[in-house]
Amino acid sequence: MHASLTPIEGGIGAVPGVKTAAVHAGIREGASAEKLDLALILFDQPQVTVAAITTNEIKAAPLLVSDRRLAAGRTAIRALVANSGCANACTGERGIADAEATTRCAARALAIPAETVIVASTGVIGLPLPMTRIEAGVDAAAKALAPGGAAATRAARAIMTTDLVPKLSAYRFQHDGRSYTVGGIAKGSGMIAPSMATMLAFIATDFPLDARAAQDALALATADSFNMISVDGDMSTNDAVYLFAPHAEGGIASAGLREALERVTHDLAIAMVRDGEGATKLLTATVTESASREQARRIARAIVDSNLVRTALHGGDPNWGRVIAAAGSVGAGMRDGAWSLEINGLPWVAIGGQELLTEAEAHAAISKQSVEITLRLGLGSEQATAWGCDLSPGYIEINAHYRT
């Protein structure tokens, strides 16, 4: 880590100029009255705002409405309303109208233009937002806004669905003798796939940027973090990562900003995988000696995405053939006779397929809580890492009755 980079508490609440609040709005019928389900984020100053959103062809209404807001005034964003319990996806014209009404409601409560408010939702697909509750919730949240980590932790809780823990990360870095912060909150859990997932992440910094620099920095950071994790290979209709920064025409990303942003996105991505639905173990798959970065990425993602690798991991079964079968399945250019495998830094399978660990040694290695598999392709010098989790009966239990 860069010498001047310091991890700090508070997530997005650690960023100067950011206030957050969370309330129980009662969005999901039957949910506990303690379940926070609506979060509000307010920026003291207009923010340049950039996004990385789902590539699913079915995009939820909040994504579409936020996209229009950014297209119309990317440098003027002041607030974000996020809710759990209802995805407002597959809700047609009504969904669009409800998302727009949410921005107007926040605008009234905060005395800012509706065009400066964006929205995000997560939860069950196909149900309409309960607008009376949303509006009451937004009003209550507007009165509870506060800076700092305690409020941000509540906001992180409010966007949780099947997540078990709130996810926050923040780093402080130096530039030209001044101290800046990057901080974020996120939710993950299920429907997490390479190329975006059922995930929301809201990240802010007080380092001034122009829109292009912000977009580039976010793209770079998500490519190696949110886009390299998998819980179940399913891709959501609602995924969105938003990065907010004070606007500075021509402001470029410093090395410190880029590194801090990479750390925050990495931390939040790993937190999502660790807290994947039913997850009991963390899998880190690194592909090295690759002909290209993209090849390494595709193969690393295929490994963490394989149900068979994930069940073997769950059972502590050192079934390396499944790793190789997964790696070969995506048409990325694996060459048999050239690859070798390591597990937790130990040579595992040599070029040609010879096992180098005893069954007991391999079983001990794959039975650890955190398992690192390195696949050397023998094709070049590029590399990439993906993160995933085991597939456990808990995943099925959670998802067999999610809606009912």
Added chain:
Amino acid sequence: MHASLTPIEGGIGAVPGVKTAAVHAGIREGASAEKLDLALILFDQPQVTVAAITTNEIKAAPLLVSDRRLAAGRTAIRALVANSGCANACTGERGIADAEATTRCAARALAIPAETVIVASTGVIGLPLPMTRIEAGVDAAAKALAPGGAAATRAARAIMTTDLVPKLSAYRFQHDGRSYTVGGIAKGSGMIAPSMATMLAFIATDFPLDARAAQDALALATADSFNMISVDGDMSTNDAVYLFAPHAEGGIASAGLREALERVTHDLAIAMVRDGEGATKLLTATVTESASREQARRIARAIVDSNLVRTALHGGDPNWGRVIAAAGSVGAGMRDGAWSLEINGLPWVAIGGQELLTEAEAHAAISKQSVEITLRLGLGSEQATAWGCDLSPGYIEINAHYRT
């Protein structure tokens, strides 16, 4: 079904000129002595033989050796040796030598050239074939060859891994006043994915064909059967479908042959999905009103391949949003606002997202043993169907300790 098409018993054993045998060779350490694990198929006459094999970049040794045999003499094949318990994949030069030795051993036992023997394996990846046992098994099988369904059922059992039931299908059809047969055996269970799966299928007919006609007929039949099923989205190193027929220069496929072959591949594919690892329910996903056949295929496969759709199916949770999210995730051109859904023939979700069934009605529909979901895209007039199964704790139980 065509009037002249008759389902019959016996699988590949129902085809005139085909003999099969199966023995317990003891290929997998610790397996029960009753577990048949080596199958032999002998054809009275040389067969034109065509294949559809895995697209995995890591191909097992038996695939490579069989491929060479077919390239050298596609119209002269006399026998196939298949084993379960060991995939002979990722076994390097030794694996190739072992697969070739297996063909020589069968050649000696059957008094035919080694060049006319092909091989197939399924089981654990990365372990070498126990050649002494393979050779003894081939010798014993050669003495037990018999026509008919009883022997073929034993052969179907010998290629089973985690399959619970043997899979056979045969149909009789008429052409020019003569009766012909198409019959096959197969194994499936896990590592089953669109674009081939951990599956083996051996299909024979006594209808004479040339190589081109046989290849075309097999490609057509697999496109709508084996390539449209999914158990877990994992793609094996060993998948192979072989079609054997008497060779006739210029012999083209009759309508009856094509239809019988489609029925056999369909039956075997559905049998694989019904017997998928841990499967308790059958899911049939049909995509209609598609702009192209390929679009319909991709979206139908995405639905049956989704872990979230499969867990909802397992739990009887009518979570249609997951069906739509899966359909939109593969970049096949879904258009929101144009689609609608049916379940078991009942209108389920209207264009625009309105639910047409009560929660109780939808729950009852998705709780059936066999669930049919129809997604109308509203984009054209093409259609395709894919088959899958639910994701249950049984799948995890089976796969968490497959190797150890």
